[in-house]
Amino acid sequence: MKHPHNIRRAFHKEFSDWRVWSSRGLVVAFAAAAGLTVVGFTWLAEQAFDLFEALCRLAWWAPLLWTPLSTAGIVWLTRRYAAGAGGSGIPQVMAGLEPSTPTEQLGLFASLRLSVAKILLTAGGFLAGLSIGREGPSVQVAAGVMLSARRWLPERTTVTAHGLLVAGGAAGIAAAFNTPLAGVMFAIEELSRTPEQRSSGLLMAAIVLAGLMAVSVNGNATYFGIIHAAGIDLSLLLPGLLVALLSGLAGGLFSRLLIASLSGTATDRFSRWRGRWPIWFAAGCGLAVAGLGLLTGGAVIGSGYGHTHDMLAGHDHTPAMFFSFKFIATWLTAWSGVPAGIFAPSLAIGAALGNDVAQLLNYPHASALIALGMVGFLAAATQAPLTSFIIVMEMVDGHAMVLSLMACAMVARTVSHVLGPPLYANLALVQLQRLPGARSL
Known part of the structure; x- marks a missing residue:
């Protein structure tokens, strides 16, 4: 038999123990x-x-x-x-x-x-x-x-x-x-x-x-500012689906590259060089990133915040092939072995993909496709669709895009999941090998 709630006893239990x-x-x-x-x-x-x-x-x-x-x-x-x-x-x-x-x-x-x-x-x-x-x-x-x-x-x-x-x-x-x-x-x-x-x-x-x-x-401002998306109607369906599929494919490929590059299981020539001469390999990756930076006027270096912000504001001054070059530069940075995150670069890569699709299709509301590209690529790369959706959702002015963002995140994550396993879970297994007595997988 369930005892009735005793307010006095509950109050005493809640406030009498200094340890709590x-x-x-x-x-x-x-x-x-x-x-x-x-x-x-x-x-x-x-x-x-x-x-x-x-x-x-x-x-x-x-x-x-x-x-x-x-x-x-x-x-x-x-x-x-x-x-x-x-x-x-x-x-x-x-x-x-x-x-x-x-x-x-x-x-x-x-x-x-x-x-x-x-x-x-x-x-x-x-x-x-x-x-x-x-x-x-x-x-x-x-x-x-x-x-x-x-x-x-x-x-x-x-x-x-x-x-x-x-x-x-x-x-x-x-x-x-x-x-x-x-x-x-x-x-x-x-x-x-x-x-x-x-x-x-x-x-x-x-x-x-x-x-x-x-x-x-x-201040009460999101990382990339506020996305003022317009034209959220049925005309967004086909361009949005294309962005979701492309971002899922690109993010899934990005995740596979990172797993292969960082898990130590790859047997290609470059991975062997990385294992034998990690410092020289890191210098080579740094030189390649510097070359990409000079080729794009510095666009691909850093987090990509400035160019993502410009794309969202409609001031598109990003160089041609920014999507591809930022993708490669971020992969090489991670492969070099430096402490580095991929969240903000992934958002920049996704934004560029959405912007490219908007230009290709001559879609008049590029900001909507940019937002979808951001959530799609991040969800695919990390296979964390809900976190990705919420990060981008809090940037959107109004709630008109909420369902579109959620659908894009789920589609992109599904495509990525078909292409490969979750990124962070696999890299966590690599970290576990550092435990004393751990055996190689």
Whole structure:
């Protein structure tokens, strides 16, 4: 027989235990710290890229020397001092969340030391002029900050290391994109592996708080601004379906390339060179990215924020073949081994694809196809359609495109899933091989 709810007993249980409230206070405090850390990381990355652009203004040929040397230096520092900071950062957090990962080994994947290294090395990638994003690295940075809270938590707390990693990783996405709702969905879709029933409300509150810290500093504006999409009617159906299919194919190919390049299972000549001479290989990738940057007038370097913003605003000054060159530059950057994310570059690649389709079909409302290309390519590359949909949805002025964006994300993800397995889950398996005693897959 179910006992009736006793308000007095429930009140006493909720407010009498100091451990509960100290745990909550610590989680909230570290969530705020994680959000502010990502804000500082964003500022540092932007300053680093501004310095690179200043270098380019001084001498147009400088990237041909600076970029390969810097890329080689970043990879050497990463491999020598912070192996766990390489790559995106999302696979590390997912590896830490695997049930097979011992709690005492979580520092291999997320820690304050790795967070500091990730910030400095990723900012170095912006300073080097690579095609790079900071959103994936923000996941590992915030996860490391949140995980450090466990040493201060009281004994017998209900907040676990798993919960802190989930909250920290999702807080990184929320703060990086200024979209708290996307952080919550990222936690559900990509990071969460087991239910945290007793503390889920607290952890979700921590994710939202970290995102709101970014909002309080940067203002209530989305990463790429507001998309003013017009002409959302039946005339969008065929062009939109074409964008969904093409972005699914392109994103699926991009994901397959990254898995083959970064998993260490490929046997081609370039992969053998990477395994034998990783520093020289990184320099070669940096030289190739610098060459693409010069060929496109600097369009493909950095996150692609400026060109994506211009396309959305209708000021299309992107060079011909921007889609292809940005695709290749982002792949080469990741392949080089530097700490680098793909979220913002993927949005830029998708935006270019949508813009190209609009020009090809002479479609009068290019912004709608650009938005669909952004959500489609990101959903296909990451196979996280709901997170991708919410990130782009929060940029759209009004709700006319919500169903179109959701449909595009699901179609593109389905096409990508046919072409290959999920990107981050496979790269997380590679990270698990760093555990002591792990056997090669």
